[in-house]
Amino acid sequence: MxxxxxxxxxxxxxxxxxxxxxxxxxxxxxxxxxxxxxxxxxxxxxxxxxxxxxxxxxxxxxxxxxxxxxxxxxxxxxxxxxxxxxxxxxxxxxxxxxxxxxxxxxxxxxxxxxxxxxxxxxxxxxxxxxxxxxxxxxxxxxxxxxxxxxxxxxxxxxxxxxxxxxxxREDEPLSSTAPTVPERPQAPELADVVGQPAARWALEIAAAGGHHLLLAGPPGTGKTMLARRLTGLLPELSRADALEVTTIHSLAGLLTPDAPLVTSPPFVAPHHATTVPGLVGGGSGVARPGAVSCAHRGVLFADEACEFGAHRLEALRTAVEEGEVRIARSHGIARYPARCQLVLATNLCPCAPPRDTDCVCSPTARRKYFGRLSGPLLDRVDLRVRTRPVLAMTPTEADVAPESTAVVRERVRRARQRAGERWAGHGWRTNAEVPGSALRGRFRPPSTVLAVLDRGLCSGSVTARGADRCLRVAWTLCDLAEEERPTAEHVTRALEFRDWRVPA
Known part of the structure; x- marks a missing residue:
């Protein structure tokens, strides 16, 4: 034997x-x-x-x-x-x-x-x-x-x-290789987006604070272009984050020998016909990572979000809130990180005309269409922006040249550095990760700053979760302005990003 x-x-x-x-x-x-x-x-x-x-x-x-x-x-x-x-x-x-x-x-x-x-x-x-x-x-x-x-x-x-x-048998050695780090791929240029100053500003805030974003407007207004440029504003992944993201991509079979290490924030844009396991992970037998995990430390873009269907979008709620997906199987629980930024893009109605005045949908149809984005899901989206039709392609002398990706990325880097230094002792890296208890406790702004939020809570225009998210956005605005603490103006602007309603 x-x-x-x-x-x-x-x-x-x-x-x-x-x-x-x-x-x-x-x-x-x-x-x-x-x-x-x-x-x-x-x-x-x-x-x-x-x-x-x-x-x-x-x-x-x-x-x-x-x-x-x-x-x-x-x-x-x-x-x-x-x-x-x-x-x-x-x-x-x-x-x-x-x-x-x-x-x-x-x-x-x-x-x-x-x-x-x-x-x-x-x-x-x-x-x-x-x-x-x-x-x-x-x-x-x-x-x-x-x-x-x-x-x-x-x-x-x-x-x-x-x-x-x-x-x-020690007859012949095996081959080996030195680790290679691929260069960061060229990101799409933000200056290519025509117009949309409000959406560009919201994109910068989202990149600086790690916030979720909703872009809503007629087709052809640049929603997809803006979303694809978000990863270019995000900083390079750290070594630990790169290995974590690469691990998920390895399990999903997305790696190639030419690019064995993922060093840039990933951008994942699943089709609206994808299944729930395709979004959050799962499947028969071995639980595979879904799109939300493949977008870990990057961006998950849901284009034509209202076409996904309520059951698919609702499956994302827990994942984007907790930053992790846990899939139970008979042989154990598969755990996949899912700390990503969710970007939703949608038209305002089923017919989606280039101009609102050409819409043939009834108010009921418009509300029903946009109602596929449930209140609890939208409550987790910090920034909601309306994109407007572009009225002219030829620039005038009064127009200011749009800022490039490099310029905006530098402001985002400084803002993230300020936030990282502030939260380093608590284990948080971005303002979006800070729990509400900390924002309302040790880092609570003065009562005069919170007065506008109190009025919103009393009127029912904002929920308690929404108020916490407004404070997170206010801290991001504070970091971008290089100020020490949020002011009443920062909180008011953060609340304006949530005060958005579907046109009747």
Whole structure:
């Protein structure tokens, strides 16, 4: 009887769990038995591994082979265990030395001819392996640029199982690469937007404070153009944020070898016909990240928001409020971060004419159409802006040239720096993350400043949640103006961004 042990990783959301794979080759009728709560894909791995070994010139043991994947209670899903299963069988049969398997993470899918196929989740798998003390990782060569991002782990890439076997026998080294950081892609230029000074100002406030934004107006007024330019105003992702965002994109299968690290805030714009699991995550079997998680630390843009349907938009409420999606499954809870800025863009009515005077919809139809954006959802949107039709394309001498993305981004950077320094001791990074209890407690403005909010609460024009969000916007306006504390004017302007009604 001979035994060997290897390591792989099981993924549950963005969290990885090291999986110990044991192989026992002993007397008995030839056969293979897999243990450890496996899904159909893992159960089929014995056939893939057997064929791959045969096609790279290795033999399968002519004895009873028992393979156990621990922890036994963890649901094992996906084909990422194939490489580890093949290597541990060879080690248990004495075909390769077992020394290099100790402290090595093996992660990849095997083709029948022995090729190593890339799998999703290489980055979170290596992060989990590093936390467990594994200092070497062997992955498919296509995933090597992604694996090289994990500091403290020697990432090696292989094109096929034969190369891994030769490495285990110390006959041939595996390839490695240095981590690469791609340059920030060129963002669309804000100066390209014609007119819309109020919407441009709201976009700057949203970028400076991390606020959610609603753009409503006739088609062709620049709503989509403005939304796509928001990410260009946001600062570069920090190293920790970049790894977190890249982890989610790795699980979603969005990474490419040319751009293994996401360094810029992502921009995700799902179609209005997408499903609820496509928006917030889920699906059958393994829970996959949705659009709201893929937009983590970036922008989630819902174009034609009223066409999404109430049930899809309502599914976003908890995610954008808590900054996290938790999907319950029988084998555990998958957790995906979702700290993004929600930008909604919509027409004002179903017929959507270029000018309001050409609308043929009844007041009831207009209210019903815009009513798809529920009150609780709109209450979580800090800035609501009406875009107006462009009346002239030819500039006059009185017109001022629009500011470029670089100029506005610098103001946003300074405002975010002021907010970051103010909230650093409390764990908040933007004004949008500050809880209402802090805004009404230690950082409460004077009563004279809050008088306009008190009147709004008494008249019912603003809710308690809305009042807290007005205070957050007021702090952002204060940071942009480089003042110490919000004034009554800042609060009044913040309230004006919420005082918007659907035209009858």
């Amino acid at each position: 001979a035994m060997a042990k290897a390591w792989s990783v099981g993924l549950l959301g963005v969290d990885g769990v090291p999986v110990e794979i044991e192989a026992d080759v002993g007397a008995g009728l030839p056969g293979v038995r897999l243990l450890g709560r496996l899904d159909a894909v893992v159960n089929e791995s014995k056939d893939r591994v057997r064929a791959a070994l045969r096609n790279v010139g290795e033999s399968w043991p002519r004895q009873r082979v028992t393979l156990a994947l621990s922890p036994a209670a963890l649901q094992k899903t996906g084909a990422g265990y194939d490489l580890a299963l093949a290597c541990v069988v060879l080690a248990a049969a004495g075909a390769v030395p077992a020394e290099r398997l100790a402290g090595t993470l093996l992660f990849g899918e095997l083709a029948l001819d022995g090729r190593l196929r890339a799998v999703r989740g290489v980055l979170p798998a290596l992060l989990a392996g590093r936390a467990a003390g594994l200092r070497t990782a062997v992955v498919p060569v296509e995933a090597l640029p992604e694996a090289a991002l994990v500091e403290g782990v020697r990432a090696l890439g292989a094109a096929d199982l034969g190369a891994v076997v030769r490495w285990l």
